[in-house]
Amino acid sequence: MPKFCWRKPARTRDDVTTMTLCESSEEKASPTKLTAYRKAIDNLDNDRKWQTDTAVGKRIGLYKLSGELGKGNFSQVKTGYHELTKERVAIKILDKTKLTAKAKKMLSREISVMESIHHQNVIRLFEVIETYTKYYLIMEHAAAGELFKRLISEGRMHESEAKNIFSQIVLAVKHLHDRNIVHRDIKAENVFLSSRGVAKLGDFGFSITVSNNEKLETFCGSPPYAAPELFLDERYVGRPVDVWSLGVLLFFMTTATMPFLGDNMAGLRKSILAGHVEAPASMSQLLKSLIESMLNTTPEHRFNIDQVLKSDWLREASAYQIRFNNNSVYGQWCAYPTAAGAELTDTETNARRALEVLGITDVMLDEHGSRGSRSNVVATYRIVVNRLLQQRRLMGQQNHLPHQNSTAQHPQTASGRKPTKTKSRLCAIT
Numbered sequence: 001m002p003k004f005c006w007r008k009p010a011r012t013r014d015d016v017t018t019m020t021l022c023e024s025s026e027e028k029a030s031p032t033k034l035t036a037y038r039k040a041i042d043n044l045d046n047d048r049k050w051q052t053d054t055a056v057g058k059r060i061g062l063y064k065l066s067g068e069l070g071k072g073n074f075s076q077v078k079t080g081y082h083e084l085t086k087e088r089v090a091i092k093i094l095d096k097t098k099l100t101a102k103a104k105k106m107l108s109r110e111i112s113v114m115e116s117i118h119h120q121n122v123i124r125l126f127e128v129i130e131t132y133t134k135y136y137l138i139m140e141h142a143a144a145g146e147l148f149k150r151l152i153s154e155g156r157m158h159e160s161e162a163k164n165i166f167s168q169i170v171l172a173v174k175h176l177h178d179r180n181i182v183h184r185d186i187k188a189e190n191v192f193l194s195s196r197g198v199a200k201l202g203d204f205g206f207s208i209t210v211s212n213n214e215k216l217e218t219f220c221g222s223p224p225y226a227a228p229e230l231f232l233d234e235r236y237v238g239r240p241v242d243v244w245s246l247g248v249l250l251f252f253m254t255t256a257t258m259p260f261l262g263d264n265m266a267g268l269r270k271s272i273l274a275g276h277v278e279a280p281a282s283m284s285q286l287l288k289s290l291i292e293s294m295l296n297t298t299p300e301h302r303f304n305i306d307q308v309l310k311s312d313w314l315r316e317a318s319a320y321q322i323r324f325n326n327n328s329v330y331g332q333w334c335a336y337p338t339a340a341g342a343e344l345t346d347t348e349t350n351a352r353r354a355l356e357v358l359g360i361t362d363v364m365l366d367e368h369g370s371r372g373s374r375s376n377v378v379a380t381y382r383i384v385v386n387r388l389l390q391q392r393r394l395m396g397q398q399n400h401l402p403h404q405n406s407t408a409q410h411p412q413t414a415s416g417r418k419p420t421k422t423k424s425r426l427c428a429i430t
């Protein structure tokens with residue numbers, strides 16, 4: 001059986017730590033030598049330096065914490081490194097003492113949705129660690145950051161590039177909607193990009209599970225992205241609200257301006273309720289027509305997510321992404337180790353081999369499997385599987401993707417509609 005070794009992350013453009021076949025026998029576990037996993041657990045329990053680092057916030061569980069990525073309403077997000085795999089992760093830290101009841105409810109929804117959603121265009125949740133004072137959400141790190149920052153620094157995207165990114169986000173939202181989940185806070189600040197331009201939807205704090213046409217009551221999300229029905233004191237259906245936000249996002253991606261503006265909330269509300277969108281002359285007719293269908297002020301007449309995917313503007317790009325995602329060569333994400341005795345996918349077989357090198361055996365995976373994100377064994381498994389899939393995707397992209405020039409165009413400042421980062425508003429959660 002081939003042995004895998006871990007190499008420290010090469011600082012390449014892709015920043016992916018690689019697993020390579022290891023010829024040396026020194027990695028073989030022997031009865032006298034602790035495996036990497038055992039050693040890390042031992043350090044966690046007994047090593048003074050590890051314990052001091054944990055006490056002063058430089059370490060949590062098997063992760064070393066480093067610089068801050070940003071701050072949210074209730075959280076701080078830091079970069080972290082997984083001790084065993086050297087994987088870079090994003091760690092969302094929440095102070096229990098500062099969480100209101102609403103924020104606690106949002107957090108528990110965020111965790112349960114992320115636990116249940118497995119899609120390559122959704123930020124993965126690897127592990128959740130709870131201490132006396134804090135929660136730590138260990139997530140996949142998006143190396144190229146927020147789509148928002150990309151649009152602000154580089155300007156609007158050409159339609160071909162926007163199609164590539166947008167089709168991935170639409171597929172993520174379809175995945176949610178098919179599972180009766182509504183995101184409720186889709187915006188450029190919550191779309192992340194990997195170093196290879198893979199788009200990932202994140203921030204599930206406002207998401208909610210709905211039954212088919214169940215009506216919701218509470219205002220959620222960011223006002224510039226909010227559908228008109230949210231400004232009326234009426235109950236609303238969830239899925240169309242996501243499609244409206246996607247329409248705003250698509251307009252922003254292709255123009256670097258927002259479709260609805262106002263000097264204050266009343267002005268913004270008026271503009272959104274009027275629903276009049278002024279598309280620049282350079283916008284193609286097909287794109288204009290899609291945006292209009294997504295920004296239809298009547299939710300029942302608005303496109304649903306399947307109609308968006310099949311629209312003339314997006315059809316080809318989404319079919320490409322679907323083929324790409326489904327192609328078995330890219331393997332399957334398996335958030336939970338397959339139960340003992342069941343057939344394993346190629347990815348899982350390879351992941352298990354790599355884990356064995358670290359000292360995580362099949363027996364341990366069976367024992368920890370049901371604990372999901374509360375287990376550092378399952379977390380290591382998820383990290384390894386995710387990395388294997390990234391490597392496969394990378395190979396696939398090199399082989400199949402048409403080369404893309406940088407097509408960004410600088411933000412249009414002359415129009416006076418240059419957007420600023422929007423804060424999400426708290427829902428009155430019922």
Ligand SMILES: Nc1ncnc2c1ncn2[C@@H]1O[C@H](COP(=O)(O)OP(=O)(O)OP(=O)(O)O)[C@@H](O)[C@H]1O
Pocket residue numbers: 069070071072073074075076077090092123139140141142143145146189192202203423424
């Ligand atoms: N998985 C990730 N990879 C890279 N950066 C991330 C990741 N998750 C969050 N960030 C960054 O961390 C910062 C804080 O994120 P967080 O989701 O806590 O708050 P926010 O979205 O800015 O605010 P809000 O509380 O309104 O949702 C953001 O700037 C975001 O870009």
